[in-house]
Amino acid sequence: MKDVYLFSGFLGSGKTSMLTDVLRQLKEKGLKPAVIMNELGKLPFDSRAVDEDVPLKEMLEGCICCSGAEKTEAQIQSLLMDSEFDVLIIETTGAAHPVEALDAVYSPLFAEQLNIKGIVTVADSKLWLERETLTPQVRSLYLEQIRHAHLLLANKMDLLTEVEQAKVVFEMQNVNPNAFILQTTNGKVPLSLLEKLKATAHKSKEDIEIARIGTQLYLSSRLVELKTSYTQEQFEEWVRSLPSTVYRIKGYVPIEGIKNPMLFQYAYGLVQWLPEYIHMPSKIVMIGENIQEIEVLNEK
Template sequence: MVDVYLFSGFLGSGKTSLLKKMITELKDKGLKPAVFMNELGSMNFDSEEVGDGVPLKEILDGCICCSGSEKSEAQIQTLLAEEEFDVLLIETTGAAHPIEALDAIFSPLFAERLNFRGIVTVADSKRFMERQQLPPQVRSLFLEQIRHADLLLANKSDLLSDSEQSQVIFEIQQLNPSARIVQTVHAKVPFQLLESMNHQSRGTVAQAPISKLKLQTKIVAFDRPVEREVFEEWLRDLPDTVYRIKGYVTLAGHSYPHSFQYAYGMVQWLPEYMKLRNQIVLIGENLEELVFP
């Protein structure tokens, strides 16, 4: 399995600086990194920072977590098929919600190959101090990126006084009391710190704690066709703590699987016309308590 780290943070927070340092450290350790980058514009100048010899895929002119979701899935699938590597570093656009980005990359086509280690959010300390000056929607996203971090880098701390630094740490802890918070300059942290984040439990069904909300991912495979009525009855009985399901399910009486999407109680089926692995990925809380049809 490939260890996966997702880098989140608002525009200009220092994610690319973190990415460059992690690439260097991984190479020094004899590990081969690969990178998946996202940029809202049609040009991604940050990709030039990755360097030679590092497998790279990117999605431009769209967000990993909305219009670019299908492209993201295709790019990561291609990366896994064409390259051999040990660690996948994902840098999201500054406009991405980390949980939605996670949903976009956890495709049932290859989820069993990914050992998700956690979300690293890089927060601009000075911007955090001045967050009330941001437009409400931008401020909301900025705070959401902080709330869902496993590891939080309070970056650019050198721009603040000692008392301001203490205030930033205190207020960030109120937003996300379970994340480890580290003050940084130029996002400099050792890779060992990332390795210390939550490990994915290993077994036939994968689980990956990813945030203070104790979100998990679980992969469920089906070895035979499923009765649609039985499956949808199971969906209706799901608790509110199951936020998202997607995957491919072969329904009884059909030769090919259906693409399946579930979010906030809404279900969507789309027919496919090729053989695909019958499995779904769930994202939510307390997934180990679920009984599947």
Template sequence: MKDVYLLSGFLGSGKTSLLSHLIEQFKTEGLKPAVIMNELGKLAFDSRAVDDGIPLKEMLEGCICCTGSEKMEAQLQMLLEGEEFDVLLIETTGAAHPVEAMDAVLSPLFASRLNMKGIITVADCKRWLDRDKMTPQTRMLFFEQIKHAHLIVANKIDLLTDAEILNVTMQIQALNDEAPIIQTSNSKIPIKLLKNMEATLHEKEVQEAAIGKQLSLSSRLHKFEEPVDQEAFEDWVRKLPDTIYRMKGYVPLKGHKNPFLFQYAYGMVQWLPEYMKMSPEIVIIGDQVDKLEIIGDVPND
């Protein structure tokens, strides 16, 4: 039996960072992890965080529950038949309902081969404080991801005061009093905390919150035809509406040979130099992204 962990959490919460930390720790223990990553956009930017040599399957353009359990079962079948691994980590898109995603994994086809250990939800503590600014639909999904977790990673506490950390922790615990809460920065948790997890579905009503149903979350691929000024680009980012939750990709900057890896989540940006000539494009995720005016006014695909 191979243990399976499902990583849940809203867009930009820190799931990919958690995935990277867990992969390294499993490898240190002599265990070979395999990964299934689900992207809301057309490009698998997050999958570049997975080391070479790690079996990886990708599901693009939609959450597991919306893409269909048949496609998920096919990915699992290919992993089980074609790869050697000891533990499976599944990172869902930030628009996925965790219970719907877990149901897709719990197929009778794999009952004797996969042991579903549970849902690990990464909760963005900073976003929690401003949850009332979210649309009702996205706020409900945010709550559902926390409500149905077996382990909660209260992430980004380094951005909060001690009083805010206490307040957030108590409020999240009130929403789900069955799951342990681990306070973290950069989603760093020891894998020993995962060993005693058990995926018993909570006796709670599951509210549907899948993309394509109540949610209007969508993704947009934007290609840059010319380098942009970094200061002007960051000024554009600061003026984005609250309904833009996540951006990631490669932005060509004036004065630099290669595009920079760019990440945006909840008002915070990160730039990292890239030493290869990556395609200059970003994926934008949020509500009504088709109406967003992008710097340079370059048409998207």
């Protein structure tokens, strides 16, 4: 299993500084990192922070979260086939929504090979105090990146007074009461804190641990093996019964009377079925909050 971290945060928040320092710590520990960088521009400026001996995939002029999801899947498959590494770090663009970024990297094709450790969001503390100056859309994304973080770095604390520092931490904790908040300067985060994260849900109910801040958090992903066939109506009825905290489902569902499991995707209340011309494993990935508590169709 390869550990995977998603680094989230706005442009200028300190993500690249964090990435550079984490790569250094991984190497000092004798671990081999690989990196996927997501950039909206044509020139890969940030990739200069990654040493030549680190396997690197870049996605220019694309976003990890929508049209770029399939490209991300292909990049990860390519890394798994061609490169030797222990830890994969995916640096998302500042425009990526955390849920969609998690969805893009967790494919049923290779879910069993990846251990999604969590989303680490770097938040510019000075920007937090000035967030009312942002446009509503940008401010909403900024809050969502903070709300869905498993580990939250309140960065650039050196630019604030003690009173402002306390205000930032208190207010961010109100937005995301489940994340551990680390006050940082220059995006410095101890590797030991990252290693404690655990965003991949356990595979069986017997293995579920008591939730702890910084280890098992609300936004998580779960791989489910489907052991029986269904009609499309049965499966969709189950999907409709799920709580709104299930954000994404994708994978291959065995349908009665059809030779190969069909590709199924669910997002924003909409479902999509596509025929598959080769036999894919009957597995789905679910992404949401408290996902390990959901009763799956074939478990009823």
